[in-house]
Amino acid sequence: MKKLLLIWLCTCLCITVTACSGATNGSETENIISESSSSEISSSESNSEDSRQSENTPDISVTDPETITEPTPDETGTGSHILVAYFSLAGEQYEVGVIEKGNTEIVAEMIADATGADMFKIESTEEYPTTYDGLLDISRKEEDDPPEIADTVDNMDDYDTIFIGYPIWWGDTPTIIKVFLQSYDFSGKTIIPFCTHAGSGLSGTDRTIGELCPDSTIGNGLDVRGSTAQEDPESAKNSVTEWLEDNGY
Numbered sequence: 400m401k402k403l404l405l406i407w408l409c410t411c412l413c414i415t416v417t418a419c420s421g422a423t424n425g426s427e428t429e430n431i432i433s434e435s436s437s438s439e440i441s442s443s444e445s446n447s448e449d450s451r452q453s454e455n456t457p458d459i460s461v462t463d464p465e466t467i468t469e470p471t472p473d474e475t476g477t478g479s480h481i482l483v484a485y486f487s488l489a490g491e492q493y494e495v496g497v498i499e500k501g502n503t504e505i506v507a508e509m510i511a512d513a514t515g516a517d518m519f520k521i522e523s524t525e526e527y528p529t530t531y532d533g534l535l536d537i538s539r540k541e542e543d544d545p546p547e548i549a550d551t552v553d554n555m556d557d558y559d560t561i562f563i564g565y566p567i568w569w570g571d572t573p574t575i576i577k578v579f580l581q582s583y584d585f586s587g588k589t590i591i592p593f594c595t596h597a598g599s600g601l602s603g604t605d606r607t608i609g610e611l612c613p614d615s616t617i618g619n620g621l622d623v624r625g626s627t628a629q630e631d632p633e634s635a636k637n638s639v640t641e642w643l644e645d646n647g648y
């Protein structure tokens with residue numbers, strides 16, 4: 400009888416222990432499933448060496464320094480604080496015949512190359528004539544009927560120095576340059592003029608720019624003969640380099 404009672408007691412004890420341990424294992428199983436599925440996700444994203452290590456490693460979220468991505472710099476620009484804005488026309492030009500790239504554009508590229516500046520080509524919404532006579536004609540009409548600029552510099556605030564380039568037209572800046580200078584607030588910025596020409600030099604255009612932008616610092620200007628930029632770029636480049644050095648670049 401004692402033996403029977405002992406067997407019955409043992410049986411009851413086994414059933415109770417099994418029942419209790421079953422509840423505990425249920426919640427642990429849930430945890431294991433979620434851990435293993437998260438480790439599966441992370442191992443599928445990691446390389447094979449990492450996934451081999453994670454088999455015996457607790458699932459602790461530690462960011463691998465190599466996977467930290469640096470914040471991307473300003474998406475709209477290159478990070479440069481210098482802008483080369485210029486107006487220049489290909490086609491038929493004085494002294495150089497029909498050219499594929501404008502004289503001023505050649506100089507603008509030299510400046511941007513040397514300084515790491517961003518470039519902005521000032522263009523009209525209306526196409527310019529490709530003949531010299533056509534340009535003489537339209538340039539006169541523009542004085543009374545200023546052209547509209549096709550594009551804008553959206554991040555002008557990013558720039559503290561603006562090199563502004565243009566051909567000399569009638570001893571002055573083309574009207575489109577005046578339109579450009581009146582389209583932005585250049586207060587506190589440095590504006591450095593450069594031009595190409597057929598003998599007139601800067602022709603006082605640096606002063607004109609100073610009058611249009613009275614709250615800007617106007618740097619020493621550069622003039623390069625159009626034919627030199629087009630036909631003797633090495634000589635033009637030497638002038639650009641020397642002038643940039645004089646201006647502290």
Ligand SMILES: Cc1cc2nc3c(=O)[nH]c(=O)nc-3n(C[C@H](O)[C@H](O)[C@H](O)COP(=O)(O)O)c2cc1C
Nearest residue numbers: 487488501502503566567569570595597598599625
């Ligand atoms: C309408 C017009 C007027 C010009 N007036 C002058 C001038 O007064 N003095 C001068 O030296 N060159 C003058 N030029 C020549 C240009 O300044 C020169 O060819 C310049 O390099 C052209 O530059 P681009 O090819 O970048 O437009 C004139 C050219 C044009 C088309």
